[in-house]
Amino acid sequence: MSGGEAAAGVRAEGAVTVRVPAKVNVQLAVGAARPDGFHDLANVFLAVGLHDEITVTPADELRVTCAGPDAHQVPLDATNLAARAAIALAERHGIEPRVHIHIDKDIPVAGGMAGGSADGAGALLACDALWSLGSTEAELLAICAELGSDVPFSLLGGAALGVGRGERLTPLDVGGTFHWVFAVADGGLSTPAVYAEFDRLTAAADVPPPAADPALLAALSAGDATALAATLTNDLQPAALSLRPSLATTLATGTAAGALAALVSGSGPTTAFLTKDEESAAAVAEALLASGNCRTARVTSAPAAGARVIS
Numbered sequence: 001m002s003g004g005e006a007a008a009g010v011r012a013e014g015a016v017t018v019r020v021p022a023k024v025n026v027q028l029a030v031g032a033a034r035p036d037g038f039h040d041l042a043n044v045f046l047a048v049g050l051h052d053e054i055t056v057t058p059a060d061e062l063r064v065t066c067a068g069p070d071a072h073q074v075p076l077d078a079t080n081l082a083a084r085a086a087i088a089l090a091e092r093h094g095i096e097p098r099v100h101i102h103i104d105k106d107i108p109v110a111g112g113m114a115g116g117s118a119d120g121a122g123a124l125l126a127c128d129a130l131w132s133l134g135s136t137e138a139e140l141l142a143i144c145a146e147l148g149s150d151v152p153f154s155l156l157g158g159a160a161l162g163v164g165r166g167e168r169l170t171p172l173d174v175g176g177t178f179h180w181v182f183a184v185a186d187g188g189l190s191t192p193a194v195y196a197e198f199d200r201l202t203a204a205a206d207v208p209p210p211a212a213d214p215a216l217l218a219a220l221s222a223g224d225a226t227a228l229a230a231t232l233t234n235d236l237q238p239a240a241l242s243l244r245p246s247l248a249t250t251l252a253t254g255t256a257a258g259a260l261a262a263l264v265s266g267s268g269p270t271t272a273f274l275t276k277d278e279e280s281a282a283a284v285a286e287a288l289l290a291s292g293n294c295r296t297a298r299v300t301s302a303p304a305a306g307a308r309v310i311s
């Protein structure tokens with residue numbers, strides 16, 4: 001991290017835009033609740049080709065704006081992870097976060113695809129460039145981990161195993177392109193509410209410590225969609241289905257249309273469908289849209305790169 005001297009020399013001119021991907025969890029193994037309320041995870045993240053773009057420009061004071069179909073659902077106050085990222089970075093360097101953060105939002109909001117985390121990671125990288133701070137990736141990842149469990153992965157992209165709260169990452173090899181469809185449901189699901197439902201549903205059970213599935217890691221590394229489909233799991237899925245039973249119909253619709261596998265994305269309510277190729281993905285998306293069970297269906301591929309300055 002640069003010291004006070006570098007901070008004093010901060011020049012903020014022009015604008016910086018960062019592109020940052022959404023994620024799907026190909027494995028989300030959840031342990032019992034910890035004393036701090038969080039859950040230990042074995043969380044296999046895969047970045048997918050839906051992106052938000054974060055543009056930062058110098059301003060008199062911190063301000064957040066957002067554009068896109070779901071923009072009205074995005075908080076524009078200091079609870080926004082992008083605002084919190086700018087504040088956290090500025091505090092470390094003893095400067096004021098005088099920046100206008102504009103979010104061009106394409107990632108579903110409150111959908112279990114880490115859209116808020118993406119904006120946090122994107123704003124952090126963008127402000128670091130705007131303020132010429134030159135932070136290392138390790139320094140940025142440390143701030144990301146303070147902002148939220150999924151934020152470090154949004155910075156890194158690709159694929160990674162997250163342990164602890166999901167914030168301690170080991171990058172993973174991905175040996176090919178995977179084709180996905182995402183069915184975006186009406187309304188969001190609160191992540192804490194889904195974890196609370198997980199706790200309720202597993203109260204009488206002996207929840208085993210979470211561990212990554214070697215067969216799933218091998219399938220990712222081989223780029224083998226059929227093998228990956230056979231190993232996809234999400235321990236939060238029963239909780240998401242309990243809170244939103246209609247998701248079961250969406251999952252069944254995609255499977256009937258030829259998806260290799262279907263699962264809830266993270267804490268939901270977005271559902272994810274792995275397909276064998278681009279053509280099959282288009283057919284699954286068409287069936288999902290025709291069913292009327294979802295607000296929209298998005299076709300994309302993975303892995304996607306992590307947060308990147310694009311201008």
Ligand code: C5P
Pocket residue numbers: 037038039040041147148149150164165166191192193195
């Ligand atoms: O870390 P983040 O702020 O994204 O977490 C949001 C909420 O999700 C937490 O307040 C907690 O309820 C739940 N959570 C959890 N265990 C994790 C990650 C998140 O219980 N490993």
